Amino acid sequence: MLTIGKLGEAAGVKVPTIRYYEQIGLLPEAERSAGNQRLYGRKAMERLAFIRHARDLGFTLEAIRDLLSLSDRPDQSCAAADAIARAQLAEVESRLARLTALKAELERMVVQCAGGKIADCRVIEVLGDHSLCATDHRHPETELAQ
Template sequence: MSEMQSTVSIGELARRASCKPETVRYYERIGLLREAARTEGGQRRYGAAAVRRLTFIRHARDFGFSVEAVRELLAMSDRPDMPCDEVDTLAKHHLEEVESRLQRLSALRDELKRMVSQCAGGKVQSCRIIEVLGDHQLCISDQAHQGAHDLG
């Protein structure tokens, strides 16, 4: 089988990795994905390694890893003989960030529930939700207020 027969177009690569061609181009621009070889007609062609790499990138992003963390993970995965303690450290740090974000989200949810439950359903001029949103000192939890900034 020739090299051209074992390659796929950008559209097919994107489909296999469950993303859009624009995402593929973006990852190429920022250096996470190597630029594709091109046909004489200028069409990008990607091999099996690009499919695996893009799938890795998309999966890592789905797990919430930042672009820089994905870059580090890719660099480590390109060195399969190295010990995985750096990978463990990076994943543990990300887990800590996720747990912290979950705590902030939980506090935010509780504050929103409280605001909604206190709304009497009258007019906006006496709406508890509007009142609380206008004065964060009316919030029970500073963590909820901080969570809103961190998550938005």
């Protein structure tokens, strides 16, 4: 049995994060030692690794909650898991497209900066006047988030 610190070390997750996952119900309530400290076995370790990996892949905690409950029902169809993964892939692809456009615009901006005074600065100028922009990177809906 591992204490919370060892578990965190093993899984690459910070201690308060583990307690947070327990608090929001992503991890079950841990067993406790005589002195009230959390103790974890292999099952908890695996579950935490699953969460960590999914987080690394950008899944939200909500999506992970769904994936975990799916993985607890091995006899069911995997369509739902597949759908969640595909949705995440679509998310990533759209963010990628957006970031690629941003990169182009930022590059244009910094390349044009001649290094003079603010009054002549292309960076400030472009930010102040959207019409100086090559690409239309305005997205009312799509969040930059995550």
